[in-house]
Amino acid sequence: MALNAKELTDLSKESMKARLNVDKILDFVDVINKNAEELEGDPVQASGAVKELADKIGPYIEEIKNQIETQLDKLQVDPEEAKDAAEKLLLYHGTIHQVISWADVQKNAHKQNSYWWRYWEDVLENVMQLETAKQASGKE
Numbered sequence: 001m002a003l004n005a006k007e008l009t010d011l012s013k014e015s016m017k018a019r020l021n022v023d024k025i026l027d028f029v030d031v032i033n034k035n036a037e038e039l040e041g042d043p044v045q046a047s048g049a050v051k052e053l054a055d056k057i058g059p060y061i062e063e064i065k066n067q068i069e070t071q072l073d074k075l076q077v078d079p080e081e082a083k084d085a086a087e088k089l090l091l092y093h094g095t096i097h098q099v100i101s102w103a104d105v106q107k108n109a110h111k112q113n114s115y116w117w118r119y120w121e122d123v124l125e126n127v128m129q130l131e132t133a134k135q136a137s138g139k140e
Contacts, residue, residue, distance in 0.1 A: 005115055008072040015065035022061065025054045072115045077122050085119075086126030096131050103127060 003011070032039075032047045089099045107120030 003071070005072060005075055005119075008068055008075070009116070011068045012065055012072065015061055015068060019058065019061045019065070022054050022058050026051060029054070069114070073113070075115050077115070077119045079122065082119060082122035083126045085123045086130055089123065090127060090130055096127070099127055100124065 029047045029051045032043050036042075036044050036047070089103060090096070093099045093102060103120055103124050107117055107124065110117040110120070
């Protein structure tokens with residue numbers, strides 16, 4: 001069974017964490033190299049091997065992340081899910097202007113035409129439709 005948007009997003013977040021951990025390893029190597037003269041033995045050779053391995057791992061993590069995001073971006077946004085999100089935003093988040101502003105910030109945090117960008121675009125469209133229908137029926 002194919003992974004859903006939440007599962008793919010979780011995997012993408014895990015790949016970002018993995019990349020950050022590789023960066024922490026590289027920071028560790030820098031600290032060791034900076035203090036190598038003060039340490040007994042020769043940590044430079046070992047730290048060089050660690051750096052080499054970390055440098056090799058980084059691009060593979062990026063490749064995995066890109067594959068996950070490509071798969072996520074192929075998914076269609078569920079119209080009912082977007083409508084439900086719009087209804088909840090209108091119910092719980094203050095004025096219509098605050099809702100639109102908040103949802104627009106969420107949308108713009110993502111690459112254009114990515115899954116989450118399209119999701120928030122659909123949510124915004126639903127917010128506008130619901131607000132228009134509410135105004136047309138005289139409820140404010």
